[in-house]
Amino acid sequence: MIQKTDLNKLLLTLSLAMDFSRHGLMRHHQRVAFISLRIGEELGLTLEQKQKLFRAAVVHDAGVSTWREKSYLESFDLVNPWDHCRSGAQLFKSLDGIINISDIILYHHDRWDGASESGLASEAIPLESRIIHLADRVDVLVSRDACLLDQRDDVVAKIKSQSGVLFDPLLVEVLEQVAVKECFWFDLLSEFIQYQLEEDVATDFISLEMTDLLSLGEVFASIIDGKSAFTHRHSRLVSGVAGLLAGQMGYSRYRCDMMLLAGLMHDLGKLTIPENILEKPGTLDGSEYNLIKQHTYYTYKILGMIRGFEEIRDWAAFHHEKLDGNGYPFHLKHGQISHGSRIMAVADIYSALVEDRPYRNGMPEPKIKEILWNEVKRKHIDGEVVDALVRNIDGAREIYNRLKLAAGNFICCSNRV
16 A cells, blocks of 8 residues: 655656657756756755755656657747646646646746746746746757767856846856856766755655545646547546446455556556657558557556555556467566456557547447457456456446546546446
């Protein structure tokens, strides 16, 4: 049972999934958090203020799901950077009772001179937003292909040129002080930056209710499903159907909620996949399919970094394993695949079949049942779980229909209905 969670480590870990792009794992959020904390230290912020700054920085681009958007934001000069600020703020609004960072995210591209969508200027912009804005642009200017110390003067000069325009002049002065230290630049691209951040903000174990964890899961489900118009409700549908099956198969309310959370997170690794593959209207070629296979691996690795999530990790990450050992990516066999993972596999297949895809429309229930039972015969999935789904197919359909009506914002477990 998850009793206490290190909220800082949780956010830091989940942000890794957001940091994949066409260049690989970029750690943009970690570097922005690192730069922000160095500026915060020079300003003399309290630990509580630094905690809040860190939490906002490490998820500041939560409103960005596609690699196309990420590529646009890699430019220093941005015409309209505010769409993703609004989207990210909206995602985290539901968590304001826990971490209260939505306004920081909303204004993190606001200009000091007030020429922004919000109309806020100078000190009316939250301090944390001003710090993250500057840190974000510093990271954009840094090249990974050249010596950082050779770039230092040019980066600082570019930032200074926008003092009083884009950036708070005081923060620009603080950056100059920070930039003198060689260790700042070495740490910035170090492989040890995550450990440095964990040391900077220390642990913050707090008692999170399962409802809080589910709210956080909803946030990341929105980010994951935002990768493609064809999957904009997939994680919530898998979550709801898996929760329904868990309840029908005798799981306690708490474990049913764990299943909901695992379902929301099951495709976390899809943030590592280019959207042109996810939205391809035809059959994937061998190379593209190999890329798809990595998504469950990354779901497993990322969730595995969170203490207390071990069972949720397995339920989430093993949904493409098959009972005969021919699934991916671990080729687990019958006795190695837990009952919860078997539920998730069936919920995922059902959801994929009932939803529209780039290459076909959603399937009718008779066809879905036929495919599921064929998968049982091939010793791919668990017949008892399929039987539970068939007996509760009306409940699964209701979840699907309610998600469509609610634009995706609904999760369901039989113990909560």
